[in-house]
Each structure stands twice: as C-alpha cells, then as structure tokens.
Amino acid sequence: MEGVKKVVLLTGASGFVGRSLLKSLAKTDNYYLRGCARNIDSVECNDVQLIAVGDMDGETQWNGIAQGVDVVVHAAARVHVMNDTSADPLAEFRKVNVAGTLNLARQAAACGVKRFIFISSIKVNGEATLLGTPFRADDVPAPVDPYGVSKLEAELELLALSKSTGMEVVIIRPVLVYGPGVKANFHSMIAFLAKGLPIPLPFASVNNKRSLVSLDNLVDLIETCIVHPAAANQIFLVSDGDDISTPELMRKVAYSVGSKVFLIQFPVMVLTWLATLLGKQSVATRLFGSLQVDISKNYSLLGWVPPVSLEASLKKTADAYLESKPE
Template sequence: MTLKTVLLTGSTGFVGHPLLLRMSTDGFRVVACSRTPISALPVDAVNPSITALDGTTDWKVALAGVEVVIHSAARVHVMHDTSSDPLAEFRKVNVEGTLNLARQAAAAGVRRFVFISSIKVNGEGTPVGVPYLADAQPAPADPYGISKMEAEQGLRALAAETAMEVVIVRPVLVYGPGVKANFLSMMRWLHKGVPLPFGAIHNRRSLVALDNLVDLIVTCIDHPAAANQTFLVSDGEDLSTTELLRRMGVALGRPARLLPIPSWMLEAGAALLGKQALSQRLCGSLQVDISKTRELLNWTPPVSVDEALRKTAKHFLEQQST
C-alpha cells in the first residue's frame, strides 16, 4: 500500500478516535481534525485547529497534501431537540458544512471523499425479512436523516462535476467500548440485575460493532471498487432485542432476567406514555442487506457479535470499577 495522507474529521468521536488509531497503526499519515485539541496524537498525526463545521470553515491549511478525506464529524441525532427549527440546525453542519469541506477538498486535488452517513437516510424501520438495500430509494423520516440525505445528494453532484471520487457509508446502530445512549442503559440494567420486560420480542435488528465499521472505512480509503458507491454496513448477523440482551448478559457475566411480556403490550404502553420512538427501537425491526458491501469490496466483518459484545462489556465493567 502506498503511504497516503488522510484528513479525518470528528477524530475525537466515538467512531473517529478508534479510526484515527487504526489508520496510524496501518501506516497512514493522518491530519486529525476536531473542535477540541487531541491530548495524545499517534506518531506522524497532526491536529490543525478547526473550531467550527459549517459553510464558512476554511480548510485550506488542513487540506494541504491530503489525498483522502474521511468525514465523520456531524451534528448527531438529538433525542429531545429543543431548537426552534431542528432541520435548519442539522443542515448548517451536516449539509452546508459537509459540502463546503468537499468543495475545498476537490479544489485542493483530494482524490477521494469518504462520507460517514447514516442508515436513517433509508428510513426508520423495516418489516422482518425485508432489509434495506444500499441503492434503494431513500426515505428519511426525521431532520437528521433528511440532512444526511441532502449531504449525500450534494456529494454525488460534486463527484459528477469534478475528479474527486465519493464513497458513502451508512452504518446502522454502532456499539463498542464507550457506547452511550440506549445501549449503555441496557448494560446498566443487566449489570444491576434489573428484571426487564423484553423476554418475548421477536424483531430483527442489524447492528455494527465499532471494530467492523472502522475496518470497512479503512477498506474504503483506497479500494478501487469503492469509488462513487454507497455501502450499508452491519455485523452480518441480525438479532432480536431479546437475543441481544441475553448475549449481552453473558458478556457481562450477569444472566439477563427477562420477563416474557408480549411486544404488543409494550407498544401499547409506550403509546400511552408518548414513548413510541423508544418502543420502535426496542420492539421494531431494522435490517440491512450488506451483500453489495461484501461482494464489491470482498469484505467480511472481521469481528463476531459475541466477540464485540465481550469487548464492549469489558470496557463497561472497567469503568464501573474506577
């Protein structure tokens, strides 16, 4: 592999920081961009000052000598957004900020732009056994998903007008050491031995381990077949919420105490409490078909679900003991 200089945005994030470490280990020169300084940079990495991500950011210094951009920084999905116009706020960062960087990258001679998008571009859920496909018609249902779709559309138009290749990666829910939100809450419940009413959930959900996502992104840096393609990514094994909790309990060394409450009862209770979104994530299905990713890139998820859960649980338990 020819040594490449890669600009990485969001390099202190949940996905960005492990990606930074992996690329450094693999011998890439990394320009690690983030809004906050990185305390311990890998050898050969540099951390230019980028204080904002919007349509006015000047990337000239950061892009000097860069061959590939990996754009993982974003205004992320907000559970309880209090802004008066959420879509406008998402567009400032996820659309205007992305396309501003991409235009400057193309002008600077960057060969490839890898954009970390979201499965929310496809939609919010699928019937069991009818997974999303990478090249299906997008159907985003919230401002975050809409902003990611619009960024994708702008990037494809830019690729058609310039010599810069664009690669789009849409992850499903990402888990791994340091995971937050609902996944962390479930680990806390299991660790405390709390009985949970999720023993009879027969949904199917695709997840992706942090190590698997990082591996695919690195593959997309220089794989010839990745140029101007969109890829879905998962672990390749879909789980029900019940199965996920049981296997997570094994990883934590705390058998899951699951009560077999029918999913329709949980959904009805959630509707009464105004928690339909949470109910969808726990009881609904969301599956992706990664056959295009496998076949076009000759890629297989290198880490199994159980191995990834063990690594996630180990980090969680270490944090509990400190």
C-alpha cells in the first residue's frame, strides 16, 4: 500500500557499508529502521532503533528482533582476512558467514519477513578475469579462498530456503568497496600518494582493468533492491560501471590529493615474479591482474545505473582523507 513505511532490519550497522546505508535510509521518511551490530557504541544515527547482538553465529536469537520486519539487509560478516592465522580458516568463516546467516534467515522467514538481502562478495565468482571478459551474475561460481567459499555456501542455502519458505532472497556481490573512511590497502595507497614523494613507481607497463564500487553506488543499489519487485530471487554484481587500470587509479588518486605520481616502465612479468618470491602473489594479482564485472543486468531488470561517477567518488574519498589527516 502506497505510503506505508517498511520496517528494515540491518545487520552490520557499525561496519563500513552498514553505517553508510543506515545514514542514507534514515534521511528518508520511508522506513522504520532497526540497526544491529556486535557493539553499537560507535553507531551514531538518529531515529534508528539500535540493538547490540554480540557475535552473530548459529546461536544468535533473532525472533524478538525480526518480529514485524519487512526486509532484512544482512551486511554483517566475518570479512576477508589477509594472512589469516586461524588453524582452520574455512571453519571460522562458516561459523559467521554460513551458520550465522542461515540462522538469521530461518528465524526471519518464521517471523514473516518478506525479503532478505544478502551482501555477498565478488569472490564468489573468482579472483580474476581475462582483460575484457568480465564476470556476470549468472556465471558458474568459482571461489578460490575460504572467504569466497563461505559466501557461496551461504548464497546456496539462502536460495534453497527461499524455495521452501517463500521469503524472497536478493544477493548482491560487490567488488572492492571504497569511499570516505576506507581502510586497508586502499587507504594505504591514498596515504602513500598523498606524501608526494618523488619516488618512481614501476607500474606504467601494467595493462589491466579493475572494477571498483563506491559506497554511494553500493548503497544506492541496496536501497533499490529493498523496494524493487524485480529484484526478488536475483543475483546482482555491482560496480561503478567504469573500470580502471592500476596506473590510471594511481594518477587519479594522486591528482585528487594534490600530488604527482611518477610511473616508469618495468616488465610486469618481472614484477609478478618478485612479488611471488616475496610471498605477495595475492598483492600482485590485485595490482597487475584484471577483475571486471558486467552490471548490465542491474539496468535491464531494475533500471539501475550507478548514480555517482568513478572520478567523483575517488575525489570524495580523497577529500575525506585529507580532511581527517592530522596536521
């Protein structure tokens, strides 16, 4: 019925994506919002019911929290961990990403939740693509690492649950997400380039393409999937829709932070060999390899195109870094 507010339950409300989504949803008058996280002390958002649920696993009780909810957006996860030292990394990922997800979904279905949106990962598709041959949403999954395997297992369980309960499931697989407040390697790159050091970097020979997605564009697609009827029981890949090479990315970020980057020609095969020798093969894959996604399905089914350009998103991210950097 038009004008009736939806009740939306968001998990991972304290995370990088969750915070941004919660703030965006709260700006409208279309939703009653419940934000859940392990700890909500760091979450600041008006007109949102915030609920601390501790660790989200197969034992978490959701019945009281999920009652009366129309849509669940499940953004909480055990995220990809570089140099994971767990004795059994896959088992650790499964506790949260599979058992925790299915526990929430089953209780949500029992409470009458109509739609369950699962924030998955492009790692379900795989780690790399051939240049000009992007991943598509209907490709056969080929996860390589335990994180990607756990996300695929959760997807399959959710789709099976949808068939048995009638609860609609929407799966979104983002590529690398960046935006104001981004951490990890993307933050390190910005911080390094912002120093403006006159150090020549051996990346000019890299001829690759990477798909990225800004927080603004990912949040916009999630919001579209909350309400769009055609999103039901579909899988979507998401990016900014404008792929970029490693040299191009460095130049654009350097320009945005007011620096220059000096790139020189150097054989990529040698760079890859050196990285492998140093145990940094995964880093080499991200720097020198391609990972592209085709998001045409998003437009054909939902009429969705990324509302913010790659260049504008990179500048917004760089500006936020400069504003937060200590003098």
